[in-house]
Amino acid sequence: MNSGPDAAPPIGPEATAASELFGDRLPLAIRYARLLTTVGTEHGLIGPREAERIWARHLLNCAAVADLLPLSTRLVDIGSGAGLPGLVLAIRRPDLRVDLVEPLQRRVNFLVRAVDELGLAEAVRVHHGRAEERTVSAAVGACEWVTARAVAPLARLVGWCLPLLAPGGSLLALKGRSAAAELDRDGVAVRRAGGTAGQVVECQIPGLDQPSRVIVIQRAAHRKQKGSS
Template sequence: MPESARRVFAFERLELAVRYTELLATEGVVRGLIGPREAPRLWDRHVLNSAVLAEAIPDGVSVCDIGTGAGLPGLVVAIARPDLTMTLVEPLLRRTTFLDEVVAELGLDHVTVVRGRAEDLHGQRTFDVVTSRAVAPLERLLGWSMPLVAPTGAMVAMKGQSVRDEIASAEAFLTRWRCGVPDVLEVGTGVVDPPTTVVRVPWADPSQIGWPLALESKRRRQRRDQRAVK
């Protein structure tokens, strides 16, 4: 465990972070959730890189981590931040089974695991913050994430150095969906090198959010598919 972990995890949460990392390095590798070559660099490349995302999340809010995989970043953030109500969304059974086992072993009663895709929750639930890590290009990620964002909430996604190019490519989508101006942040300075790049996207006007467009788009696809069958 690197010494910098003590800057991210409170003393009483550090043991949980250590145990989770051990499970990733053992069960995670055996079950194909983490590559064998990743095991020696789990702390710096994955755990701490995910944990610093907590800097961009307000206190006491509800968070949904889509495409969480083995729990990155959502489960790590939940370990660091017991004040959050965390929902982990993942479609693959072997991953959700692992997540359920980790949540039970670590006693993370503020974490819920949902097997499914982000789209399955569209129109059913919203969250103050929707997170993700290396899931998809920004435009596609917005389509999955923003329907889950509450009117006063935001998408807070981990991204690479090309995020500004992705923002430029997604400009039309941002306008059509009435999203606010994306804010690019760097978190984890002094903890991870390089710092983690994060993009935060709120709604432009909480009273006129654009997520119903997703439902209408889904209905159009369904009608088109039905006509194709006929």
């Protein structure tokens, strides 16, 4: 039974942003928001206080990142949790093919249920495992795009995510205000893991002050060999 707090459709500036970002997929986004704040809350995937900020902090924050993705590409979302950002991107962009990777069984159960209830089975696959596991790379590897939000510090994240990318493919790490400082701090680790220097990109959310901040790192086409100049 769904007894958790329910998400109302967005109101005020969030409503404008939501209809601009989701367009005719807004009803699907509202169904997902309700699922998050009912079943997701009951199963401890979303804190009870998240219901009131489900749009600005979660759905809109993730949806804005779709602007960085080209048409009809495939992306792998690492550590999807309750589907953020992977499911949101699949909702906003029906042209995408999305693989969600998540190690915790009860989160996987929620993701499978959400994909089914939202009718997204043709676009979204759910994988139970950790990014660095061989079974996961065999299932989803050599992709053009990897996304990850709130999964691990950048230095660790690149070690898990860059090997899943084809050379030239990009990691989009959704970070908060600390994005630039984190890239600065972990730049050496990023390059050691085979990444490019990286940059922070801000994706604007129409009508809201806070953009989504994304660290974009490409997998270098060729890894430098030890000892080469």
